[in-house]
Amino acid sequence: MSAIAINPIYRAVRFYEAPIGKKAVMAITGVMLVGYVIGHLLGNLQIYASDPEQINRYAAFLHNPANAIPLWAIRGVLLAAVILHITASVQLWLQNRAARPVGYVKKDDVPASYAARTMIWSGPIVGAFIVFHVLHLTVGAVLPLEDINQNPHTPNVYENVILGFQNPWISGFYILAMILLCLHLYHGMWSMFQSVGISHPRYTPKLKKGAAILAILIAIGNCSIPIAVMAGLLHL
Amino acid sequence: MRIILHIWRQRSAGEKGRMVRYEVPNVSEHMSFLEMLDVLNEDLTMRGEEPVAFDHDCREGICGMCGAMVNGIAHGPLPGTTLCQLHMRHFKDGDELYLEPWRARAFPVVKDLVVDRSAFDRIIAAGGFIAVATGSAPDGNAIPVPKDDAEKSMDAAACIGCGACVAMCPNASASLFMGAKMAHLGLLPQGQPERERRAVAMVAQANRELFGSCTNIGECEAVCPKDIKLEVIARMNRDFLRAKWAGEEGVAGD
Incomplete structure (x- = not known):
């Protein structure tokens, strides 16, 4: 019997067992999460539309009961991606820590590796932020959320965002999380190519630069909203 | 010039190690890093102390035997160089250098700066x-x-x-x-x-x-x-x- 014919689940388990397999899983789930971050930002930027109702119409479209199946399908895929991404990273982190039980008295670092070395810190803080963000603007556990005409399918996003971000603690945490997300995305967006075996002396430096520019643009876009609210540019 | 060294001393794999401070006066800028350690070891031998164990072979930068962490950087601060090809002209009088063996679970310390x-x-x-x-x-x-x-x-x-x-x-x-x-x-x-x-x-x-x-x-x-x-x-x-x-x-x- 050819080895190829062996049960695909067994093959997938063998693939995931290897650290390089885990990194590939992190790269693929990373692509999905980056895609979501970009899509989410583009949706959010509608808050700057001249018509304040624009973002509420978008929210009503997403929350329309007719769209519930695709919405929950996407949420399910994203949740699975987040769980896989976190599980693989924690397993690798534990293995990698165990690989050096006795540390150095003195250790220097390559300055450019800051984002890479802090992935294990930027990751969990961004993760905690996502939980807070969902509690804040989806569940309504942080501040009471307003719906238009008391209809839960038409949330008043415009008002909820502005009321939330008028609180400097909430805005501050959002901005901090977005700066960490920027570092996390910078390393993640070029390193995912390396993990799946794509590297070239001519293109990889450009890829790193592109990742940095995209990560900074995402951070600027996301941070602009709490800053605009606090500066009074966005108001009720 | 005078160089102050803090070197990881560990008598054997099973024993606990520690950093020990040494002073090497009269280091010539033409010496390689390992030659400076040779000078220190001669001095330690004369004083009846155990010389510092370190791996080395060709001293031409092509065999892969030598190496230690110098102030937290493998093979020292000069890029693209093995420890044996690092010369003392890259250091200043009075520099304090921390020398430690490679640290990894897969590379157990044999003695001092020597790992397996x-x-x-x-x-x-x-x-x-x-x-x-x-x-x-x-x-x-x-x-x-x-x-x-x-x-x-x-x-x-x-x-x-x-x-x-x-x-x-x-x-x-x-x-x-x-x-x-x-x-x-x-x-x-x-x-x-x-x-x-x-x-x-x-x-x-x-x-x-x-x-x-x-x-x-x-x-x-x-x-x-x-x-x-x-x-x-x-x-x-x-x-x-x-x-x-x-x-x-x-x-x-x-």
Whole structure:
């Protein structure tokens, strides 16, 4: 019997067992999460539309009961991606820590590796932020959320965002999380190519630069909203 | 010039070690780093103390035996250089230097600055070779090899297996070493038939040796005395993933 014919689940388990397999899983789930971050930002930027109702119409479209199946399908895929991404990273982190039980008295670092070395810190803080963000603007556990005409399918996003971000603690945490997300995305967006075996002396430096520019643009876009609210540019 | 050294002293693998301070007066700027240690050891021997044990052999930067962390950087502050080829002219009078052995679970300390790197030998024995006898060097163009591939293979073959990549890596990963060996063999026609099997076998052995894995930080590349690039790790990942995902080796035991 050819080895190829062996049960695909067994093959997938063998693939995931290897650290390089885990990194590939992190790269693929990373692509999905980056895609979501970009899509989410583009949706959010509608808050700057001249018509304040624009973002509420978008929210009503997403929350329309007719769209519930695709919405929950996407949420399910994203949740699975987040769980896989976190599980693989924690397993690798534990293995990698165990690989050096006795540390150095003195250790220097390559300055450019800051984002890479802090992935294990930027990751969990961004993760905690996502939980807070969902509690804040989806569940309504942080501040009471307003719906238009008391209809839960038409949330008043415009008002909820502005009321939330008028609180400097909430805005501050959002901005901090977005700066960490920027570092996390910078390393993640070029390193995912390396993990799946794509590297070239001519293109990889450009890829790193592109990742940095995209990560900074995402951070600027996301941070602009709490800053605009606090500066009074966005108001009720 | 006068150099102050803090050196990791450990009598044997089982005993606890500690940093000990030494002063070396009259260091000439023409000395290599190891020659300065020789001078210190002569002095220690004269005083009836145990000299500092450190690995070394060719002292030409090509054998891969020497190496220590100097102020937290593998092989010291000069890039692209082994410790033996680092000269004291790169330091100043009164400099304080911390010397420590490579630290990794897979590289246990034998004594002072000497570590056991036989884990590397076992990784090579697992797959870092071509299994058929290739005979003596063939005629120049008897086997055509594209120029670019020959160059890249030669660049990777420069790896001397010193272990600085493992020592510097925050994860104590041997990926740069393994990638270099796989690129060296896998870019040449003779290395093709075993390319996937080699990737799977060497990676599996590295896991058994309890090396960490690569998180694309790049500290290995920064200290490699032979300037091996991260590109070789991507190449290893590619060979490994192809083998695991689609190849016959995908279900091979680790």
